[in-house]
Amino acid sequence: MVLCNLWMGVAIWTIALTTSHAHSETTPNIVFILTDDQDLELGGTIPIEKTRDLIGSRGKVFEQFYVNTPLCCPSRSSILTGKHLHNNLAVNNSLDGNCSSPAWQQTQEVRAFPTYLHNKGYTTFFAGKYLNQYGNKHAGGVKHVPPGWTHWNGLVGNSKYYNYVLSVDGVAEKHGDDYDKDYFTDVINRKATAFLNSDHQTPFFMMLATPSAHAPFTPAPQYRNRFSQVRAPRNGSYNTHGSDKHWLIRQAITPMLDESVEYIDSIYRDRWRTLLSVDDMVENIVNLLTTKGLIDNTYIFFSSDNGYHVGQFSLPSDKRQLYQFDIHVPFMVRGPGITPGTINKDLVTNIDLAPTFLEIANIQPPSDMDGLSLLSRLRSNTPTNAQDRNYILIEHHGEHTDIIPGCPQYDYQNMGNCLSACVCEDSMNNTYSCIVGGEEGQFYKYCQLEDDEDFEEFYDLKLDPNELRNLAPVIKNNASFYNHVTRTLSHLVQCGGSSCTQIPSDDELLSDFKQKCVDLFMYIVNIIKTFLNL
Known part of the structure; x- marks a missing residue:
């Protein structure tokens, strides 16, 4: 009887170990790299040559990817929840507008996609900018670690490159202005490297949210003089008066003042320069995954939270507008089952990311998510748009x-x-x-x-x-x-x-x-x- 029980215990242990190993080998890892204010319409992907090669050319580029709202916090809230602005209720970048407010944390954050991944057994890692009001003392401060994250490195407040505070698993970590220690995109890169080099459990989900190419547009010192001859594009609606558009556009000054033109060209160059550090990070992450033998079982997503404009309809620089330059953004993915070098022209949006991540993890997306999973599109080379959606909402x-x-x-x-x-x-x-x-x-x-x-x-x-x-x-x-x-x-x-x-x-x-x-x-x-x- 004792011998029988012993053999039974060994059998159960062996089956459990085999099942655990099979789960880790077959369940894909996911890496999501999110930039800030990176446009597509105005050449925003030109400087990220390595990213276009390592993700776009080795995977699939979605040519019609839109954000459902052209502003940082509402867009990121939609990414996290898979819901439209009118359903997740984060309407602007302020605490009163539900940007990481206590109410949003209690009703929406608790059902964001990381919570489902974590419950499924994923090790989840975050480093970068989360939501604009994250860390606000009226919303839990740095001690608030959003549910679902195993490892947390969240920026307090809005994008910065130097002189900022991170919440590292609920503890404040202050950074100054020393490039070697503090440049934020590089800090994200180093923390991601440490995570991949650690003895973490698989599968894992890793989200890296860089400050680039958001204001104050501070490039790393080695890239400070790149693109010195580049100017903002002069074609299309640049320096054009939007006389048939709503009143806010009509109040712009046309032609733009010289000071506006000089400012636009300056920040356009600096935006590109900040993205070079993102390009370095992408190269490092792909190389690490390759060295560790994880690349073939890892999906890598790359996108931006919204677009940007620099002089279009004589608006000097910002987002928030309904036009293509502010809502049409980069989106490329590589991973298991994706044919390299393919293009998808279906109409897709950022609320599709959450259900996609969940379906990759073999989790049924909850019924209150507004988006569609893109997994079938990732693995297929034939258009599927006709049977799914004809319209998206902005x-x-x-x-x-x-x-x-x-x-x-x-x-x-x-x-x-x-x-x-x-x-x-x-x-x-x-x-x-x-x-x-x-x-x-x-x-x-x-x-x-x-x-x-x-x-x-x-x-x-x-x-x-x-x-x-x-x-x-x-x-x-x-x-x-x-x-x-x-x-x-x-x-x-x-x-x-x-x-x-x-x-x-x-x-x-x-x-x-x-x-x-x-x-x-x-x-x-x-x-x-x-x-x-x-």
């Missing part, structure tokens, strides 16, 4: 401050982000929602703004990729098409879960609208009855 909630430093004429005018030449690039009513997509070979963008004019914009992105001509007044002459785009947008701004991709037909949308009107009418009638009974 949203932005305008921000403002009472006092505008250096521009007193805009104090208490509900304006925001007024930098070079006091051209304001945001405002309280720079709030909009857009659809991007189309059917039967169409590709367009339709937007509604919540401003005093109830302004609308429409662009045929096939014929007018630079969005120079607003066709909104024209499409109103085609009642059926205009009703189609407005109803589609109305559906998406209220969608949740699978309804964000399963858009009803026009007849179904009209029926749904009528039913909502009936429901609203009955609600008002019941209120009146209750009031009369009182």
Whole structure:
């Protein structure tokens, strides 16, 4: 009997060990590299030659990848939750706007994708910028380590290259201005290297969120003189007055002042220079994974949280706008089952990342995630867009401050982000929602703004990729098409879960609208009855 029990114990131990080993060998690792404000439309991927070679050429490039909101914290919140802005409720970069607020932590962060990976047995590692208000003393300070992360190295506040504080597993780590010790992109690289060299368990998920190419655009000293002859692109909508666009764009100064042009060219070069350190980091990570024999079982994702503009429609520099330069960003992936050197033209967005990570880990994405898993697209060389989605949603909630430093004429005018030449690039009513997509070979963008004019914009992105001509007044002459785009947008701004991709037909949308009107009418009638009974 004792001998039987002994053999039974050995058998169970052997099976458990074999199963554990098989799990670690077959379950893929995931590396996610996220840059900050890196554009695609204006040449933002030109300087990262090694990244394009080591990830793009060895994997798949997605040519139509969009962020669902062109601002840091809302976009990152969408990446973490797999939800649209109207569902994760992080509407801007402020604590009041739910950027890493206690309410967001308690309702959304607890269901972010790292929590599912961690529960599945992944070792999770984070280093870099998390959310703009992370570490705020009113939101837990540095002691708050977001759930789901085994190893945590989170930047307190917004992007910096020197003189910052990290929360290292809940303990403050201060950094100064010594390049060899403190340059933030290199610190992220070193911490990632230490993790990969450690005796960590597999599978692992590693997220590296660099400050590049965000302001203050500080390059590493060895790259300070690179691209000295480069200027911001002068084509497309550069230094063009957006006379047919919403009021915030129309207030820009055209032609731009010389000081704005010089500033734009200077930061354009520095943005490229900061990305060279990211390129070095990508090379190091790929080399480490290769040396350790992990590269063939590791997916490496590369993208940005939003785009950027430098002089387009005479807006000196920022993001936040509805145009392609602010919402169309780089996205490339390499990994198991991906054919090297392939291109995907499907319409995909950053809310698709969370469900993709989960499906790679063999986790069923929760029903409240709005995005679609891209795993089938990664492994397939044939387009699948026709059966999944025809439209994506873009949203932005305008921000403002009472006092505008250096521009007193805009104090208490509900304006925001007024930098070079006091051209304001945001405002309280720079709030909009857009659809991007189309059917039967169409590709367009339709937007509604919540401003005093109830302004609308429409662009045929096939014929007018630079969005120079607003066709909104024209499409109103085609009642059926205009009703189609407005109803589609109305559906998406209220969608949740699978309804964000399963858009009803026009007849179904009209029926749904009528039913909502009936429901609203009955609600008002019941209120009146209750009031009369009182």
